[in-house]
């Protein structure tokens with residue numbers, strides 16, 4: 001674990017050893033909770049994990065790549081580190097699971113200030129501590145250009161109880177947690193104004209919805225679930241495709257985030273913007289307006305599949321029903337060009 005010998009990329013001569021030492025010191029929680037989920041963390045060839053009896057293991061991996069998922073001149077290192085782990089924790093939340101351990105493979109350019117890495121780790125480890133997740137290993141290397149962080153999160157869920165994307169049935173309701181579009185609207189502001197958030201004081205701080213996901217799974221209330229990482233339209237389409245159903249949502253029901261001086265973001269951001277890390281789920285039941293302190297909003301219903309196409313429709317603010325296309329992520333990537 002944190003093995004410096006098997007790097008495919010050029011190994012960092014002295015600084016990598018230092019880097020591993022720093023990560024190990026900062027992640028020493030691996031020893032603190034040894035005996036629970038992590039029997040052996042950083043400091044051996046493999047981590048040794050314990051999975052509770054009667055549970056299945058959940059594993060997810062997510063890249064955070066400079067210039068693709070974040071920009072150093074837009075967000076402070078703490079927020080980049082926090083978001084890196086948020087992506088993985090949010091996937092565990094979407095299964096109704098409990099996160100246990102995380103692994104980080106980090107490649108940084110040779111000229112990157114050590115302070116950036118320290119602050120990145122600080123942000124990542126603060127979030128890990130919030131959810132009692134141990135950084136149990138990883139790898140480091142020198143990157144020829146830009147920062148690459150690959151996060152792996154391991155969790156568990158009682159056998160057969162993971163909430164999948166494939167369980168939605170026609171007639172059920174569609175719900176989302178929190179408010180949508182905040183992160184995408186913020187990026188639009190950043191790219192137009194070229195602001196600098198070097199202190200990491202700003203930036204939307206998403207909270208992975210572990211508690212809500214677990215609450216729904218324990219009560220058997222969610223028939224299908226996904227986290228909103230790529231945008232509502234794209235992630236809803238994933239549920240429709242895996243479940244073999246269609247969907248109809250109402251534009252006016254979509255809970256939109258507020259940015260700046262409390263202005264609601266445009267519908268497009270809530271509909272297609274990524275990085276919200278809220279949950280979307282389907283249920284035959286009526287769900288309370290708040291679960292574990294988090295707002296839950298019914299935005300539409302599951303419909304019969306219409307055949308080949310995704311069969312997603314949206315009733316606009318003008319009351320007219322039209323086809324809804326999945327335009328998350330790529331949509332915004334194209335706009336930026």
Ligand SMILES: [Mg+2]
Pocket residue numbers: 090091094226227229
């Ligand atoms: Mg996901």
